[in-house]
Amino acid sequence: MKAEQEIERSVAKHCATQKSCTRASSEMDKRVLSDALRVYREAPKSEPSLAGTNLRRIIMKSPLTKLAAAAVLVVAVALSFHFFAASTTTAYAIEQTIQASHSVRYLHVKSFMASIPNEPIECWVEFDLSGQIKNMRIIKPAWMDPADGETVIVWKDGEMEFWIKKKNFLFIQEDQEIAAQVLGMMEMLDPKHAAANIQQAQEEGDTQVEIDEPKNKAEPITITVTYQAEDGTPAQRAILFVDRATKLLDSIEAYQLRGGKYIHFSTAEFYDYDKPIDPKMFTLDDVPSDAMRVDQIAQEIGLPQGDLTDNEIAVEVVRQFFEALIAQDYAEAGRLFGGVPAERMQKRYGHIRFVRIVSLGEPVLNPATAELKVPYVVEIEENGVITKWKTKYSYVPVRQVHGQAGRWATTGAPLGI
Amino acid sequence: MLEDRLLIWKFKHGSEDALRCMYEKYKNDLLALAVSLSNDAILSEDAVHDVFVSVAKMGARLELRGSLKSYLLTCISNRIRSLKGTAKRRENEHEKADISRPDSRRPDELAMSVEELHRVGDALMQLPYEQREAVLLRLHGGLTFREIASMQDISTGAVQARYRYGLRKLRSILNSKVQE
Numbered sequence: 224m225k226a227e228q229e230i231e232r233s234v235a236k237h238c239a240t241q242k243s244c245t246r247a248s249s250e251m252d253k254r255v256l257s258d259a260l261r262v263y264r265e266a267p268k269s270e271p272s273l274a275g276t277n278l279r280r281i282i283m284k285s286p287l288t289k290l291a292a293a294a295v296l297v298v299a300v301a302l303s304f305h306f307f308a309a310s311t312t313t314a315y316a317i318e319q320t321i322q323a324s325h326s327v328r329y330l331h332v333k334s335f336m337a338s339i340p341n342e343p344i345e346c347w348v349e350f351d352l353s354g355q356i357k358n359m360r361i362i363k364p365a366w367m368d369p370a371d372g373e374t375v376i377v378w379k380d381g382e383m384e385f386w387i388k389k390k391n392f393l394f395i396q397e398d399q400e401i402a403a404q405v406l407g408m409m410e411m412l413d414p415k416h417a418a419a420n421i422q423q424a425q426e427e428g429d430t431q432v433e434i435d436e437p438k439n440k441a442e443p444i445t446i447t448v449t450y451q452a453e454d455g456t457p458a459q460r461a462i463l464f465v466d467r468a469t470k471l472l473d474s475i476e477a478y479q480l481r482g483g484k485y486i487h488f489s490t491a492e493f494y495d496y497d498k499p500i501d502p503k504m505f506t507l508d509d510v511p512s513d514a515m516r517v518d519q520i521a522q523e524i525g526l527p528q529g530d531l532t533d534n535e536i537a538v539e540v541v542r543q544f545f546e547a548l549i550a551q552d553y554a555e556a557g558r559l560f561g562g563v564p565a566e567r568m569q570k571r572y573g574h575i576r577f578v579r580i581v582s583l584g585e586p587v588l589n590p591a592t593a594e595l596k597v598p599y600v601v602e603i604e605e606n607g608v609i610t611k612w613k614t615k616y617s618y619v620p621v622r623q624v625h626g627q628a629g630r631w632a633t634t635g636a637p638l639g640i
Numbered sequence: 641m642l643e644d645r646l647l648i649w650k651f652k653h654g655s656e657d658a659l660r661c662m663y664e665k666y667k668n669d670l671l672a673l674a675v676s677l678s679n680d681a682i683l684s685e686d687a688v689h690d691v692f693v694s695v696a697k698m699g700a701r702l703e704l705r706g707s708l709k710s711y712l713l714t715c716i717s718n719r720i721r722s723l724k725g726t727a728k729r730r731e732n733e734h735e736k737a738d739i740s741r742p743d744s745r746r747p748d749e750l751a752m753s754v755e756e757l758h759r760v761g762d763a764l765m766q767l768p769y770e771q772r773e774a775v776l777l778r779l780h781g782g783l784t785f786r787e788i789a790s791m792q793d794i795s796t797g798a799v800q801a802r803y804r805y806g807l808r809k810l811r812s813i814l815n816s817k818v819q820e
Binding site: 226227230231233234235236237238240241242244245246247248251252254255256258259260262263264265266267268628629 | 652653654656659660663667668669671672675676685688689692693695696697698699700701703704756757760761764775776779780807808810811814
């Protein structure tokens with residue numbers, strides 16, 4: 224009698240064998256690719272690819288959130304030496320730097336704003352053997368978002384965990400768009416692709432590169448890259464400091480041209496090249512057990528859009544959110560509010576007796592956040608009297624759920640959480 | 641995973657290379673799953689063809705709930721399911737191909753003997769399609785029950801039940817063959 228596990232093993236072996244024996248023929252390759260590429264050329268495309276654009280343009284124009292932008296900036300700066308180092312042909316041993324940096328597996332970066340020198344954005348990165356980011360931990364200082372305070376972000380395979388200590392709040396989500404943008408930027412900075420990007424930048428004539436290798440061997444090599452002003456953004460300059468011995472980057476200083484002078488606005492410093500980072504750094508094991516945990520990966524959030532328009536689904540989400548509060552169904556209200564646990568919703572809204580929805584208005588798009596703000600009027604009962612509920616916000620914001628295509632949820636509620 | 645995210649991102653931004661890379665990366669795996677599910681080489685090639693053409697047609701509209709691999713594997717199983725009628729017709733016309741039967745000239749390279757492989761393959765083909773699909777997506781594709789459920793819009797419990805029933809039936813078939 225074969226046990227179930229034995230059957231599983233047999234089938235698994237069957238599958239492994241099948242995989243090792245099955246190969247698509249060249250005729251099949253030709254047929255599939257020919258047909259697929261033909262229809263692909265007619266298919267809708269997203270905004271123009273990042274390929275061929277420069278680092279600064281991406282950072283300046285990226286529609287990322289403040290948080291993600293900070294993360295991207297740090298990563299981009301950390302990796303940018305590939306780009307810069309490969310873009311020149313002087314006596315300076317560029318190939319050594321490229322090779323040295325290419326094999327880096329671990330890196331610790333601190334990025335300082337010149338105006339806030341004591342609170343850096345700090346980032347620990349582990350790369351895989353192919354140079355791709357494997358794990359990342361970012362500490363976002365409180366000045367970036369005083370309401371949240373310091374936030375720790377751990378990123379693994381595009382899955383992000385945010386730990387907001389001040390609010391005792393753990394938030395887990397998967398945002399492919401942000402992950403893809405980071406990776407797109409990395410690809411652009413990758414030496415394998417650098418030549419084409421640099422060639423284009425040089426053709427466009429918007430980048431100038433100068434290398435200074437001082438005679439005094441105690442001084443670092445510097446690479447100065449100047450970007451011309453463009454699309455309303457001022458000209459910028461980056462100075463890279465390269466270690467003489469290791470040929471790795473020590474730091475990068477960034478400047479903006481204001482009033483005819485280049486003003487220093489940020490510095491990134493690189494530490495601990497290839498010093499293995501404790502794997503615990505890439506987990507959030509120290510989150511208290513009583514922390515509010517919102518996991519947007521483990522559960523389905525909000526409502527599916529179905530055939531509704533964006534405005535219709537936004538209004539529907541808000542309608543169902545208030546209906547859940549009226550029914551005192553806090554689990555459902557929480558599911559519509561980004562996956563907030565029922566207990567938390569009850570704690571925040573349980574003391575209010577919602578009576579009815581009076582009206583829900585036409586949504587208004589907030590282009591900065593891609594949220595649709597749905598105006599509402601609801602009635603509550605207080606001491607036996609029915610009144611209109613008055614709160615700080617007269618609308619409920621609704622948007623597509625990150626990482627859950629086609630689903631919409633509220634991103635804030637009148638009383639928050 | 642990260643590489644796939646980049647592929648998808650590039651694909652959505654109009655990179656034909658990304659589409660080619662996706663195909664090159666997964667074609668054999670998808671074809672092998674299709675063969676295991678259908679036991680029909682021609683139909684399997686058609687399924688892989690149709691899946692890539694439909695993915696290509698989506699362009700920027702492509703939205704994935706899970707990984708690219710799990711998405712493509714699920715597409716294949718869905719496509720095979722819808723092509724099953726054609727498969728039956730082909731079988732009747734003796735067009736059934738033999739790529740599910742590995743090349744017997746290189747048995748030393750196989751993870752299991754050809755005889756055992758055929759036995760398991762035959763047993764799999766005796767399962768109802770839903771059970772075979774659950775077993776193969778799990779054991780061939782390495783998908784979690786949750787991933788399969790999510791991709792197919794059914795409950796995780798339903799997937800687990802299909803998987804368990806499938807294994808039980810396989811056990812029964814294989815044991816009876818052993819006794820013969």
